[in-house]
Amino acid sequence: MSTQSSNLSPQPLRKTRTESMLLNVGPSHPAMHGIVRILTELEGEEVIGADIEIGYLHRAFEKMSEQNGYLQVIPYTDRLNYVSPLINNVGYCLAVEKLFGLEITERAKYIRVIMSEISRVTDHLTCIGATAMELGAFTAFLYFIKAREYLYELVESVTGARLTISYTRIGGVKGDLPKDFAERCRVAIKKTRAEIKEVDALLTKNRIFYDRLKDTGRISAKDALAYSITGPFLRSTGVDYDVRRATPYLVYDRFDFEIPVGEHGDNYDRYLCRMEEMEQSLRIVEQALEQIPEGDVLLDTDGKVITGEAMVDSAKMGLIEEIAGSSAVVDPTLDGTSKVNYRNIETVNKRASLPPKEDTYGNIEGLMNHFKTVMCGHGIRPPKGEAYMPVEGANGELGFYVVSDGTDKPYRVRVRPPCFTIMAALPLMLKGETFADIIPTFGSVNMIGGELDR
Amino acid sequence: MAELHTKLKEKFPEAVLDLHDQNGDETVVIAKSALLTVGECLKNDPEFNMTVLIDLTAVDGLDMGWKPRFQVVYHFYSVEKNHRLRIKVGVDRKEATVSSLVKLWPAANWFEREVWDMFGIRFEGHPDLRRILMYEGFEGHPLRKDYPYNQRQPLIGPQN
Numbered sequence: 001m002s003t004q005s006s007n008l009s010p011q012p013l014r015k016t017r018t019e020s021m022l023l024n025v026g027p028s029h030p031a032m033h034g035i036v037r038i039l040t041e042l043e044g045e046e047v048i049g050a051d052i053e054i055g056y057l058h059r060a061f062e063k064m065s066e067q068n069g070y071l072q073v074i075p076y077t078d079r080l081n082y083v084s085p086l087i088n089n090v091g092y093c094l095a096v097e098k099l100f101g102l103e104i105t106e107r108a109k110y111i112r113v114i115m116s117e118i119s120r121v122t123d124h125l126t127c128i129g130a131t132a133m134e135l136g137a138f139t140a141f142l143y144f145i146k147a148r149e150y151l152y153e154l155v156e157s158v159t160g161a162r163l164t165i166s167y168t169r170i171g172g173v174k175g176d177l178p179k180d181f182a183e184r185c186r187v188a189i190k191k192t193r194a195e196i197k198e199v200d201a202l203l204t205k206n207r208i209f210y211d212r213l214k215d216t217g218r219i220s221a222k223d224a225l226a227y228s229i230t231g232p233f234l235r236s237t238g239v240d241y242d243v244r245r246a247t248p249y250l251v252y253d254r255f256d257f258e259i260p261v262g263e264h265g266d267n268y269d270r271y272l273c274r275m276e277e278m279e280q281s282l283r284i285v286e287q288a289l290e291q292i293p294e295g296d297v298l299l300d301t302d303g304k305v306i307t308g309e310a311m312v313d314s315a316k317m318g319l320i321e322e323i324a325g326s327s328a329v330v331d332p333t334l335d336g337t338s339k340v341n342y343r344n345i346e347t348v349n350k351r352a353s354l355p356p357k358e359d360t361y362g363n364i365e366g367l368m369n370h371f372k373t374v375m376c377g378h379g380i381r382p383p384k385g386e387a388y389m390p391v392e393g394a395n396g397e398l399g400f401y402v403v404s405d406g407t408d409k410p411y412r413v414r415v416r417p418p419c420f421t422i423m424a425a426l427p428l429m430l431k432g433e434t435f436a437d438i439i440p441t442f443g444s445v446n447m448i449g450g451e452l453d454r
Numbered sequence: 455m456a457e458l459h460t461k462l463k464e465k466f467p468e469a470v471l472d473l474h475d476q477n478g479d480e481t482v483v484i485a486k487s488a489l490l491t492v493g494e495c496l497k498n499d500p501e502f503n504m505t506v507l508i509d510l511t512a513v514d515g516l517d518m519g520w521k522p523r524f525q526v527v528y529h530f531y532s533v534e535k536n537h538r539l540r541i542k543v544g545v546d547r548k549e550a551t552v553s554s555l556v557k558l559w560p561a562a563n564w565f566e567r568e569v570w571d572m573f574g575i576r577f578e579g580h581p582d583l584r585r586i587l588m589y590e591g592f593e594g595h596p597l598r599k600d601y602p603y604n605q606r607q608p609l610i611g612p613q614n
Contacts, residue, residue, distance in 0.1 A: 055587035062572075063596055063603050098477050225505045225533060228561035241533050387477045388529055388540065390508070399509055401527065405518050416509040416529075424564035453587055 020048060023435075027056050031134050031439050034449025036423075038430075038438065045434045050427040057449040065413035070096055070380050071373070073413060075166045080415060080451040082163055083126050084119035084394045086155070088451075089168040092413075094249060095389035095400035096170050099382040108172040109250045110292040114185075115167065116250075116391075117281040117288070118155060121192065122148050123394030123446070124232075124274045124281075131271070131443030132203060135212050140199045147195035150188040157181070170380065182289045189282050196278060204275070213268040217429045217441030220265060227425035231396025231418050232273045233445070237265035243392040255287045270444040381408050395419045395446055417451040458539045461501065466492060471544075481540040483525075489543055490553045496530060496539070497558050504530035504539065507555065510565035512545075512573045516599040522546035524575060528555075545575055554580040572597035 026037040035056035041049035061080065065073045077088040090112045097104065129144030152162050157178050159165035167174050203209045219229070221237040234241055242259045244252040260276035262269030361367075373380060384406040390399040396418030403412040422445045429441055459473040459480040469488030474481050484492050496504040509529040516523055522544040530539045545552055554577035555562040566577040567586040574595035577583060585592065589609055594601050 055585075055589070058587045060596065060603070067603050101477070226560045228506050228508060228559070230506075230508075239533060246536050247538075385476045386479070386481075388479055388509070388538075397508065399529070401509065401511060401529070403513055411518070412513045414509070414511045414527075416511075420564060421561050424561065 018043070025438060027053075031442065033130060033443075033447055034452070036447060036449065036452075038426075038442075040430070040435070040438070042435060045436075047430045047433055047435060047438065050430045052423055052426055054423060055453050057453040059454065061415065061454040062413055065410055067409070069374060069376065069408050070170060070382070070410055073410065074168065074170075075164065078164045078166055080417070080454065081123070081393060081395070081398070081448045082450045083448060084116075084123040085163060085165055086115045086119040086159075086167060087391060087393050087398060089166065090116050090250075091389060091391040091393070091398050091400050092402075093168040093170050094391060095387055095402045096382065096410075098387040098389050099385060099402055099404055100170070101383075102171055104172050105295055106251075106293050107176075107295040110288050111173050111177060112168065113250050113252065113255075114177075114285050114288045114292070115155070115158065115173075117284045118151050120281045120392075120394045121278045122151050122155075124278045125151075125192075127394075127443070127446040128199070128203075128271060128274055131440060132199075132209070134439050134443055135209060137203060137206070137209060140202050143195050143199050143202075147192045150191050154181075154185055154188050157184070185285065185289060189285060193279075193282065196275065200275060204272075210268065212437075212440050213266065213271055213444075215264070215266050215268075216433060216437040217267045217270075217444060218265055219425065219429050223425065223428060224265065227428070228421040229396065229425060230421070231393065232270055232277060233396060233422055235259065236262035236269040236273045238263055243390050243397050247390065249389070249391060251288075251291075252284075254291065255284045257281075257284050257287075267440045267444045376408070381406060390416075393418050395422070395448065395451075398451075415451065415454055417448075417454065419445060419447050419452050423447060423452060458502065458537060462492070462496075462539075465495065465499075479538070479540055481542060483542045483544065486543050486545065486552060489541075489555075492541065493555050493558050496541075502530075502539070503532045503535050505533045506531045507559035507561050507565070508538075510555075510562055510569065512569045512575055512597075514573060514597065514599045520544075524550065524573060526552055526569065526575060550574055551576045551578050553578050556580055571595065574598065 021042045023040050023042055024037060025040060026032040027035045032038075037053040037056075039051040039053065040047050059079070061076055065076060073092060074089060077092045078085040080088045125144040125148045129141040129148075132138075132144075133141035155165065156162050158181065159167040159174070219233075219237060221234075221239050224234050224237045225239065230241060230243075238261050240259050240261050243249070244257075245259055257280045258276075260273050260280065262273050382404045384404055386401070386403045388399055388401045390397045392398070397416065398418055399414075399416030401412070401414040401416065402410055405411040426442070426445060430438055433441070457475075457480070459475060459482045462482050463470045463473055466484070466488060469484045469492060470482055471485060472483040496502045507528065508531045510526070512524055512526045514524055524545040524547070526543045526545055528541040528543075530541065531537075543552055550573075552575060554566055556566065556577075556579070562577075563581070564586060566580055567582070567584060569575050570577060570580075570583050571585040571588055572595055584590070588596065591609075592607060594605075594607075
């Protein structure tokens with residue numbers, strides 16, 4: 001027996017030389033949402049270092065914003081976070097309105113809240129769906145894209161577009177909600193809830209999904225704050241910071257909603273946070289639909305409502321007095337807004353919102369009005385100064401910092417993209433994990449190239 | 455809410471050059487040399503307790519005739535106290551250097567890289583000041599007002 005035990009004694013280790021390996025993930029890689037490159041340093045399966053290269057989608061948003069009028073920036077903001085473009089629209093318009101000192105109408109505020117929350121749900125649906133798909137759960141992805149489709153149909157019926165919506169205006173929103181919106185919205189919410197429930201049953205206690213997400217991509221609350229991380233990512237670590245609660249804007253202080261927080265700051269908690277946030281957003285939409293008052297959606301009309309055709313007709317006949325101060329009822333999916341009466345807008349030269357398209361195309365006064373609002377050298381002019389306006393984007397605090405020099409072009413438009421800071425902290429989370437963990441961690445960052453690179 | 459900008463003025467009477475609270479955003483313009491001391495105070499003083507550096511950017515004042523030409527703009531937020539403060543630092547073109555805040559707020563790392571990339575303002579003490587959105591070899595700093603918006607610099611790859 002003794003001879004056998006001597007055979008089992010450890011062999012002297014051969015001297016081996018180990019060196020780490022560099023491996024590129026991206027820029028073009030199926031698991032990289034958008035285009036980003038992660039240069040990883042590997043030791044076997046373990047990631048010992050990562051360098052992130054961004055900028056592949058840089059389209060000079062901030063530079064181009066300085067070249068056009070304040071209203072012309074709105075379409076650019078659609079392209080920032082292209083999964084929830086409405087929140088970008090709202091954020092930019094709120095920043096400019098802060099600069100003007102404008103207070104928009106109640107109905108417009110509610111519409112903005114409803115559309116923002118619907119967008120938040122579509123964003124979370126995409127994020128969780130894509131993460132699940134990358135981990136092999138293709139079914140969940142299809143269910144969530146189906147749910148997203150219900151909401152996109154709603155967005156389409158209100159704004160006329162699915163993605164490049166440009167829905168808000170400085171001083172309100174482009175058009176009112178369609179007549180049967182509340183009804184259809186409730187149906188869509190019901191259907192979306194059913195899909196979320198289904199995916200919840202598929203994923204939340206799924207052994208494979210749980211094991212891949214639990215305890216991967218961990219970050220402590222202290223680190224998350226040091227890296228300026230906000231949104232569901234920060235809340236998963238246990239910090240309950242939400243702009244909607246901390247500094248309520250629009251009418252968020254009138255709703256009853258919870259802010260879900262996690263505990264461990266890992267991928268699984270982020271998944272749970274996002275799942276719960278969708279439910280809370282749907283609750284806000286339901287409450288807003290109950291509370292929303294009647295009224296105008298753009299500053300500022302006298303409350304007289306006529307049809308779009310009647311407005312065009314009287315305008316063509318030169319009956320300007322009849323249409324002054326009235327709003328046109330038009331199909332919001334086309335190009336209708338309400339007629340603007342500039343008298344009540346508290347701005348320097350009382351011009352902020354666009355006239356309705358019927359007016360613009362129907363008569364020379366409307367055309368001139370439009371011309372004076374949008375043409376280079378004639379546009380709206382906020383007073384000199386600066387304003388920073390944070391809103392709760394789907395990924396975290398989305399801030400717009402606008403500087404005005406008193407001319408019709410913004411002097412500087414700065415976007416504080418929420419996923420920029422999370423991407424900066426990504427190497428910290430990847431270090432010490434296995435290579436396969438990059439996929440769920442990166443998925444939970446929900447990187448959106450449009451807002452990251454601007 | 456407490457008036458943070460006046461409190462900061464009381465603490466650093468020499469360093470604070472200007473202050474206002476336009477549109478409700480409390481803003482303090484401080485001297486460049488005092489940035490690190492003010493930053494430390496903002497972070498560690500329980501009265502300010504600025505846990506988060508929300509945003510860091512710059513504005514080129516060439517068209518408005520600012521002197522000094524650039525302003526580096528910091529937005530701070532305190533999670534515990536729920537208040538915000540904006541700090542601005544004037545930077546001249548000739549000496550476009552500011553102290554880096556990476557040691558106090560690690561988030562400044564990428565923000566400062568972006569400001570360097572876009573405005574050409576250097577950050578002293580930054581561990582890794584590379585371009586971030588534009589590529590290595592890009593000439594100029596695109597968000598400067600004297601950089602034409604329609605200027606093209608196609609990246610055509612290595613020349614053989």
